Amino acid sequence: MQVIYKLVILLFFPYNFIMIILGVESTCDETGVALVENGTKVLFNKIASSSDILQKYGGIVPEVVAREQVKVIIPLIRDALDSFSLETVDAFAVSYGPGLVGSLLIGVETMKTIALVFKKPLIAVNHLEAHFYSNFLNAASLPKLPAIGLIVSGGHTDLVLVKSHGNFIQLGGTLDDAAGEAFDKVARYIKLNYPGGPEIEKHALLFSDTKSPNPFPLPLLNSGDFNFSFSGLKTSIVNYIVNNNLALNQLNVQMISYYFQKSCVEVLVKKTFKAAQKFTTKSIVVGGGVSANNALKKLMFQEAGKQFEIFFPEKGFAVDNGAMIAAAAFYNQTFLDPIKLSANPNLHF
Secondary structure (H helix, E strand, O other): OHHHHHHHHHHHOOOOOOOEEEEEEOOOOEEEEEEEEOOOEEEEEEEEEOHHHHOOOOOOOHHHHHHHHHHHHHHHHHHHHHHOOHHHOOEEEEEEEOOOHHHHHHHHHHHHHHHHHHOOOEEEEEHHHHHHHHHHOOOOOOOOOOEEEEEEOOOOEEEEEEEEOOEEEEEEEEOOOOHHHHHHHHHHHOOOOOOHHHHHHHHHOOOOOOOOOOOOOOOOOOOOOOOEOOHHHHHHHHHHHHHOOOOOOHHHHHHHHHHHHHHHHHHHHHHHHHHHHHOOOOEEEEEOHHHHOHHHHHHHHHHHOOOOEEEOOOHHHOOOOHHHHHHHHHHOOOEEOHHHOOOOOOOOO
């Protein structure tokens, strides 16, 4: 009741009252815990990642990830509550899907227990929607709604129309690999380290012969819908290497990285602008791990001109993190009985 009262007060006196939410994220290989005030001001934010461990596997291994999350989740929550007392926290929030079922269960069951023990409200958050709200964290200005959201990461590539807080309409998504997944797979094939996105970006920057024609396709660019496909692009790179008997020397790796990244980025940007023009929105909001890619950011701003206002999160909030969960919870408060919450690995918008 006290939290509901505070929410009502916030609607009418937003500058006089504060609401602090502790958010927990554990959908994949990161475990994030954060405290966020009024959906924007980050008070505490820590992330534990398994990426170093996963390098020897070249990708995500669900069992390995889950075992690491069991070790770190309670210490991270304890750190947050040591920094800001439990009494200052108004509610808890946790991502309940989509994601790896083992990882989701660790976060969901932990927060259900803590919410019951400390008698605090619990808010369930859609991980995909939370990436949109990463742009609200420590931001100089906030996106105006309605907006087009491009959620692009290792597990997801989706275009959504966000009419209002809590009202997400999916316009299209990937039919096979997500963009970030394609980055990882191509990187592994050309002998680069995991995670593939930063590695490909680093090698693409070293390629100088950028005037040559792009040997790789722009998948579904003119499909007439808002769907994506990156599996065929990945296959075209494999075929190009095999058919040309291409040695994976430094120059060829740089060339493949540059044109693969160029194809991905061009398709993402052009389809996003088509959606923004069709639905006459002024704001384009990009979230997810691939939003940290500088080539994507550069082309998005370059193509936008003065027609659209473009939002990218700070790089620290592009990856999965607890702060975006807390922000999404603030703007989409739906309190629930913790006992009734279940992890949903196949959750959609």
